[in-house]
Amino acid sequence: MTMKFLVALLIVAPSCSFAMNLQEYLNAVSSKHKTIQSLDVQKEAADLRKEAGDISLVPVLQANAFYSEDKSPTNQWVSFGADESKSYGGTLGLSKSFSSGTNVALSAQAAEFQNPGLNPLLGDFQKFGTGSLGVSISQSLWKDFFGEATRMRWATQDMSNAAEKGSYDLQKKSVMVQAEMAFWDYLYSVENVSIARDSLERSRRIETWTRRRVNDGISEKADLLQSQALVASRQLALIAVEDDLASAKQSLRDYLELEPSEPLPAMTGDISKSRPLSSMVDGSRGRVVALEAYLASLDAKAKELAARQVDENYKPDLVLSGSYQTNSKENDLPAAAQKWGDTNRPTEKIGLNFTYMFDTDVKEAARNSSKKDALAAKLQSERKALESESSWVELNRRYSELSKRVEAATQVVGLQESRAKAQADLFNKGRSITNDVVNAEEDAGTAKLNLSRLKSEQRKMEAQGRLYIAIEDK
Structure with a gap:
């Protein structure tokens, strides 16, 4: 310049x-x-x-409280002489999905039930409380095999x-x-x-x-x-x-x-x-x-990756699941809650769940598009x-x-x-x-x-x- x-x-x-x-x-x-x-x-x-996009992997906390009065003639306890049934309690649950395709859920429950007028022979059920602690695990063995979909x-x-x-x-x-x-x-x-x-x-x-x-x-x-x-x-x-x-x-x-x-x-x-x-x-x-x-x-x-993901989503799925839950039954809710950890009467479950979507024109159209x-x-x-x-x-x-x-x-x-x-x-x-x-x-x-x-x-x-x-x- x-x-x-x-x-x-x-x-x-x-x-x-x-x-x-x-x-x-x-x-x-x-x-x-x-x-x-x-x-x-x-x-x-x-x-x-x-x-x-990882919103599905965020832990989820669920809490529920309830109170019920049931005077219905179809109440299960009416046939045993109860005038009505009252119950109250709550549940608390925490679930978490992992990138491996594993889902873990923890739960706690406590409730009290009252059935006034119940036949004396069933005196244990005039007033009683229940409680439980549970854990369940599931894992995809096919569609999301140890986190493949994730x-x-x-x-x-x-x-x-x-x-x-x-x-x-x-x-x-x-x-x-x-x-x-x-x-x-x-x-x-x-x-x-x-x-x-x-x-x-x-x-x-x-x-x-x-x-x-x-x-x-x-x-x-x-x-x-x-x-x-x-x-x-x-x-x-x-x-x-x-x-x-x-x-x-x-x-x-x-x-x-x-x-x-x-x-x-x-x-x-x-x-x-x-x-x-x-x-x-x-x-x-x-x-x-x-x-x-x-x-x-x-x-x-x-x-290209999205197309592969669509194919993955339409695969058959085989999910292995298992759960374990304690059970307690006492005179009232506080007593039942105190014995949440009692393992004398557990509920155990294991299962396989298979899911398959038939290969119709609609499914093929979704894949091909x-x-x-x-x-x-x-x-x-x-x-x-x-x-x-x-x-x-x-x-x-x-x-x-x-x-x-x-x-x-x-x-x-x-x-x-x-x-x-x-x-x-x-x-x-x-x-x-x-x-x-x-x-x-x-x-x-x-x-x-x-x-x-x-x-x-x-x-x-x-x-x-x-x-x-x-x-x-x-």
Whole structure:
């Protein structure tokens, strides 16, 4: 960047207490832009949804209390002379499923029963209490054989989570790329205004020289009119580029989400400094792919795992279960609860439970639909991979060609400026006509603007490298 451009940047940019370079500007956009904030929140929500996928493994506590008065004629104790039956008590249970597919449940129960008027021969049942402690265990031996289904669900959730968060990263990078392009558009507009002001100043000097030559009788009035027309056209061009600069400023304000009362920080950057495309790619080594293609591959893998999970869910199941429960019977509830741990009268149970869903068209449709979704995602991923490889090669080719154009344009600017200076010297010596000077000035100005535009396009093309990542093939 030339010293003249730095001075022009400070003149054109709004006055403020600090200046921002590109990285500081991007950091500010990242922290203030509402869309990026929203995407960050959505990434956090994705992580929470992944964690919430284990909701079935959370311990569950159940408590129940009851009180009952039964005067129904169908009460089982009525036939034994009881007028009514009263009961009260409660249960407490704790169950926990494990990632191994094992389910464990603990329970405690205590209750008291009163049957006034009951036949004296059944005196033990006029008032009595019961209590029990129990434990039960079950384990899938087929569908969720020691946690197979849980591990598959975890793998699917991990892949889906990576794909979802990656999509938010892609959207965030897209915003950042657009923000960087706005940054370079602004610097280009600043330089454009600087060049337009220089061109206007030179055209005014030409007008002054021509006016003096006309007054001295050396030049014709037509030459003066031509130089005045040049001044007017340069003034018009300056108005246009100043309007472009105002739009570029507003774009920066929008990305920084500044309030109307907040000044726009001065932006500093070297529009002439190139950056290798590879330096913009995330990742230090590996094959370069478009982030969109990488996300498509993650989505395909997630859908493949989901299809396998559907198959797993429709497998037959064989569950081994066992339970053990103590039983106590005393005169009332407190006494029964005190003997919860009495193992003299236990209830023991062991069993096998087999479940099979018949292979109907409905079941096959459910399986095949998930498999076809996985196949479609795989085909889409393969297509994205081809497009990614092609786009990276094309981006590098275009960047190389643009670099050559920048180099050629730089030479053109040097030659055109030398030509314009030579024409001005000849004009001052009376050895050139106004038209030649004007043409040389216009050609030099056009060459500088073209070079500035090409450099801006080169910086914006480099920013597109942010949409690629380097991955190591496993």
